[in-house]
Amino acid sequence: MADVLDQQYQVLLTSSPLQRVGAFALASLAGVPHPDQLTVDLFKSAVDKMTRHLLATAEVAKSADPGGFWLGASYMLWPNSKMNPTARGKQLPDQRRQLIREWRDWRGLPEPAAWPAVPCAYCDRPACKWFGKVDIPLGASVEHRNTTAPGHEGTPLCYSCVASLWAFPYGASLSGGRAAVIHSWDDAFLAPVTRLAVKRTLAKAQALPVKTKAQPLWYARELAVLEAARSYDRRIHSGVELIVLSNSNKEQFLRVQEMGQPIAEWLRSTTTRTDRRAGYRVLVAAQASKTVPGEAFLAKRAFSDPAAVLHRTAAHLLGRVSAEGVLPAEAPGLAPLVYSYCIEVLNMDEKDVARIKDLASRLAALLGQDSRPGPFGGFMRANAKGGDLYGWFRSQSVQWLLKTRPKDMPRTLLPVEDYRLLFDDERAWSHRRLLVFAVMEALVEAGWQPKGSAEELEDIADVAESLVDEETN
Template sequence: MTDALERQYQVLLTASPLQRVGAFALAALAKVGHLEQLTAEQFKTATTTMTRHLLATADVAKAADAGGFWLSASYMLWPNSKINPTARGKQSPAERRELITLWRAMPDAADWPGVPCSYCDRPACKWFGKVDIPLGASSEHRNTTAPGHEGTPLCYPCVASLWAFPYGAQLSGGRAAAIHSWDDVFLAPVTRMAVQRTLAAAQAPVQKTKPGSYPRELAVLSAVRAYGERVHAGVELIVLSNSNKEQFLRTQEMSQPVAEWLRSTTIKTDRRAGYQALVTTQAAKAVPGEAFLAKRAFGDPTAILFRTTAYLLDRVSAKGGIPVEATGLAPLVYSYCIEVLNMDEKDVARIGDLARRLAALLGQDSRPGPFGGFMRANAKGGNLYGWFRSQSVEWLLKTRPAGMPRTLLPVEDYRLLFDDDRAWSHRRLLVFSVMEALVEAGWEPKGSAEELEDIADAAANLADDDTN
């Protein structure tokens, strides 16, 4: 075997996320622990396994029939390929098997195009297009290609990786959803688990079930939280369809800080204890909390903090008192602000100190009015600066707990709340911290029904500001 030919059985990782997922899927199909352990013989075994799965569809009349998993998937992955040609109904099972075998075989070296692979620069074995490359261009000559080029040149390991990509994805709803990361140590086991699920799904009876809310984002959250090592890169969710009916590609990224923080909620005791409470805060009327947490972790991480505060305010609105969950959520909220929202640890500490001063001030009056005023001042139409100006006088006149300073709002705290790029997030953290401090102090509002209703209205209005 020549060196060039031998390299056609060696899988390399490239800059293509789809090829990378497929490369690790090949390793999983070959049942090796790591891609570096994949030998030429094991690579051949993996490609033979994939071809065998396609050949099994030769006796299947329709994609919905038993054993039609890969035939059904092929319309989304490889439209108009040898597994699903227009004339398939007129072909015999033997003809189908012959065409599939030829399609997936490595071309003879004499027929190689003599150009480098577009992915890895090794000698390409053939021109390829949409039939083999998800969302690729046609393999026919187009006026946007160089003369003599009939598509995209790929070596056999790279195109085999693209063939293996669906094994490392979830195939449902006419789309393929895969988890990708530039952290290879993370990607390997996540892809291995995906391959196991795909192989199981291919053997299971066809079932039509209605998916829950944000199932793909939730799958990423679950994979991150189940991972046993530190996550060193962001985690991408790639959803695509290569069908003739729908050309679709959407990529979302969960940043590395979000992913690592979510993972920490399974390994750090104080965070693990409060995780279910956090999940509860994220729920909407028709969306379970963990699903919405997953969605926000991709699209709007700041909303997780805002929604947590809004949930507690909703509880205040419903019951008139501050829910005790505020204290259990504290380790999660403070760590999230520092590790994900990139707040300075000293700034978070300053907000905590300010919250304790405010709790000491508000807690001297059991009437709900003062706390309601604090909430109204924090609303989007409120005047928080004016509220602090008046309360600073109260702070000087009333008895302060021992050790607390005479100044209610120092200059440094003023800057955090009114003159900082994260001012709005700092204010929401302050609302949470004040509720936590009041719970720890054992404060409960007491007053007439009208006064309690007033505090409920103030909490509801503030919660509406932050509800997505």
């Protein structure tokens, strides 16, 4: 019998992301690195800690008052729970405490004979009770529903699984009426990420409530995922999910986005690899818009549109050529980032990327023969939407044959394989933007700069704009 009871206090990791985050949060609350290390006593101590946090709100009149953090959070996380009934205002602190204990305290667990004789919906061990939407937040179930069918008693759960669900908010960032959770199936990554979130949540709960009218940060939640990936010191083995939810009566909300494993790992490599670290700030600057800071936009694109990162980078450099009349000296420093991004994130073939680099060096040799900005501008304009890049290559191929070319370069400017990459491939647009980047890189490497009238380059600002697809903030 003791075994059956003990099972209720032994946390297992299940297939529910919120339960998993909650399990790691319980481990953090108990001061151990992994849920596996939660003994029955440590588990109980972690649950007691959470209960104490809720009990402390019994003396608080309103959620905006000092110490009201968990009361405020309860309306979003656990509406209609025993800690925030409609009659709360009329209750004495003792009555409030009693209700919270009834709801949460493991000492009130029913006797096994009173259990529903069905398995826990998450871990398959015996459930101790039926639970409803007060305890099971939106997004916790596989179907992302927390409503119970009429006539049904709810969802059967064991105590350790429901306690994990109570704990997930500690592993979340609670702000703006939402809980934002970072989840990954890579346990080794999830552990430190959750530990940091718990530390922040505890600090926030302790702090005095502040009322600021500060502008919300752009893509702050996506940015937190980017920062988590970049600061992790081991390989990331799975994608990273960002789950944003509200269980509130006023507005039920759930959004799940995933940052793929390749881009999460690539972002990490921008801190771990020296050749990539150098260009990161330039790449970030290239992502910015008038209103959105670069790193926030990079984070957002890492979830929703990884190809846009390359397109924005090429467009940004070209925009600077137009604005400043010179090729940006930072282009070669960006090269390790850009090429690795194309291969590791955009899944371009390494051989294709090498071909595009070779083509770029031929184009740089061709364009570099003329110091006026015109020929360079002509190539860039041919890359704009509606530009005739194929026509440009046809006319320049003749020039390439007739003009002196470097001895080690082939007579053909655009071999058929390169033609295929630029004009007959599902990634043709990305290949062309990579080519734009690689040509600028090769020209800077060769020490070429446009001479003469910078005005001739002004109109390539439009070209830069057309390299990026329409995108709203």
